[in-house]
Amino acid sequence: xxxxxxxxxxxxxxxxxxxxxxxxxxxxxxxxxxxxxxxxxxxxxxxxxxxxxxxxxxxxxxxxxxxxxxxxxxxxxxxxxxxxxxxxxxxxxxxxxxxxxxxxxxxxxxxxxxxxxxxxxxxxxxxxxxxxxxxxxxxxxxxxxxxxxxxxxxxxxxxxxxxxxxxxxxxxxxxxxxxxxxxxxxxxxxxxxxxxxxxxxxxxxxxxxxxxxxxxxxxxxxxxxxxxxxxxxxxxxxxxxxxxxxxxxxxxxxxxxxxxxxxxxxxxxxxxxxxxxxxxxxxxxxx
Amino acid sequence: xxxxxxxxxxxxxxxxxxxxxxxxxxxxxxxxxxxxxxxxxxxxxxxxxxxxxxxxxxxxxxxxxxxxxxxxxxxxxxxxxxxxxxxxxx
Numbered sequence: 001x002x003x004x005x006x007x008x009x010x011x012x013x014x015x016x017x018x019x020x021x022x023x024x025x026x027x028x029x030x031x032x033x034x035x036x037x038x039x040x041x042x043x044x045x046x047x048x049x050x051x052x053x054x055x056x057x058x059x060x061x062x063x064x065x066x067x068x069x070x071x072x073x074x075x076x077x078x079x080x081x082x083x084x085x086x087x088x089x090x091x092x093x094x095x096x097x098x099x100x101x102x103x104x105x106x107x108x109x110x111x112x113x114x115x116x117x118x119x120x121x122x123x124x125x126x127x128x129x130x131x132x133x134x135x136x137x138x139x140x141x142x143x144x145x146x147x148x149x150x151x152x153x154x155x156x157x158x159x160x161x162x163x164x165x166x167x168x169x170x171x172x173x174x175x176x177x178x179x180x181x182x183x184x185x186x187x188x189x190x191x192x193x194x195x196x197x198x199x200x201x202x203x204x205x206x207x208x209x210x211x212x213x214x215x216x217x218x219x220x221x222x223x224x225x226x227x228x229x230x231x232x233x234x235x236x237x238x239x240x241x242x243x244x245x246x247x248x249x250x251x252x253x254x255x256x257x258x259x260x261x262x263x264x265x266x267x268x269x270x271x272x273x274x275x276x277x278x279x280x281x282x283x284x285x286x287x
Numbered sequence: 288x289x290x291x292x293x294x295x296x297x298x299x300x301x302x303x304x305x306x307x308x309x310x311x312x313x314x315x316x317x318x319x320x321x322x323x324x325x326x327x328x329x330x331x332x333x334x335x336x337x338x339x340x341x342x343x344x345x346x347x348x349x350x351x352x353x354x355x356x357x358x359x360x361x362x363x364x365x366x367x368x369x370x371x372x373x374x375x376x377x
Contacts, residue, residue, distance in 0.1 A: 060347075063347075063348060063349060063350050064349065066293075066350045067292070067293035067349040067350040067352075068292065068293070068372075069290035069291065069292045070290070071288060071289075071290050118323075119322045119323060119324065119347075120313070120319050120321070120322050120347070121310070121313050121314055121319065122306070122307050122310035122313040122314065122323050124336075144331075145331070147331060147332060147333040148325060148328060148333060148334060151333050151334075195318065195319040196319065201319075201348075205348070205351070
C-alpha cells in the first residue's frame with residue numbers, strides 16, 4: 001500500500017523489506033504518541049476482543065442503527081470510523097507467491113488458533129491440522145503470557161513446514177492476510193474466509209475499508225489460455241470472479257478484485273496472472 | 288442500500304450459560320450473526336469453557352439476521368427468541 005511502502009518499504013513493497021521483521025518494530029512509537037486511539041472499546045469489561053474484532057463499540061452502534069433502518073446514522077458512524085482509520089490499516093491481502101517470500105524473511109513462524117473463528121463460530125482449533133492463523137515475528141516468543149489468546153496452544157514451524165501448511169489452506173480455498181492490526185508492524189499471516197474472518201466481514205459488509213486493504217496486485221484472465229473449465233469459480237471471496245457464459249470464459253471484475261490470487265493458484269492453465277495495481281492508472285488508488 | 292428493519296434477537300443469559308461449550312447456534316447460523324466473548328480473565332490462565340458464566344453469547348451482526356429461526360430450534364436451553372420488531376408486518 002502506498003503510504004506503507006513510502007515510509008517502510010525502502011523502495012519496494014513494504015512487507016518485503018527485511019527491516020520490518022526485526023525486533024525494532026515492537027518498540028517503534030513516535031515520541032510523545034500514546035497507544036493508537038480507538039473509537040470506543042468493548043462494552044464487556046475483560047472481554048477478549050483483540051484488534052481482530054476491530055470496530056468495537058462504534059461498529060456495534062452502526063450495526064444497531066442499520067438494523068433499525070436508520071441508514072443515515074449508519075453512514076455517519078462508518079464514515080467517521082474510516083476517517084480515523086486512514087493511517088491505521090488492519091490487514092492486507094497477500095497472494096501465495098509473496099506469502100512464501102514473507103516466510104523466507106520473517107522468523108519465528110508459529111501456527112495457532114484463529115481468534116476471529118473462535119469469536120464468530122466458537123471453533124476450538126487445537127492442533128496443527130486445525131490451526132488457521134499464524135504469528136510472525138519475535139513477539140511470538142512471549143505467547144505464553146496470553147493463554148486466553150492462544151488457548152489452543154502454539155506450534156513453532158520451520159519455514160518449509162510453514163509453506164506446506166499455508167499451501168494446504170490455499171488449496172482448501174482460504175485467502176491470506178498479512179495482519180498489521182492498526183500499526184506499522186507485521187503481526188501475523190492468517191488464512192481467512194468469509195464470513196468467519198472479521199476484517200473481511202467488516203470490509204465487505206460494512207465498508208470499513210482500512211481493516212482490510214487490497215493486495216499490490218489485480219488478477220487478470222488471459223482469454224487465449226482460459227478454456228472455461230471453471231476450476232477457479234467459487235474460490236473468490238469478494239464476488240469478483242464470475243463465469244461469462246456467452247464467452248465461455250472466466251471473468252474478473254477488477255474493481256471488486258482484492259488480488260488475493262486464490263483464482264490464480266487454482267487455474268491449471270496459468271490463464272490468470274497478476275497485474276501490478278500501482279501501474280494501472282485507473283486502479284492505482286483503488287485499495 | 289435501502290432501509291431494512293432487521294429481526295430482534297433476544298438472548299436469555301440466565302439460560303444460556305456455556306455458549307462456548309454448546310456452540311449450537313454459533314455454528315448453525317447461515318449468516319453468522321452471533322459471536323461469543325469471554326467475560327472472565329485470569330492472568331496466565333485459560334478460561335474454563337464449561338464453567339457457567341465464563342463466556343457470553345452476543346448478537347454481533349443483527350442486520351444480517353433473516354429470522355430463519357434455525358438457532359431457536361437448535362438451542363438446547365430455549366434461551367433464544369427471534370421476532371420482528373413491533374409494528375413490522377411480514
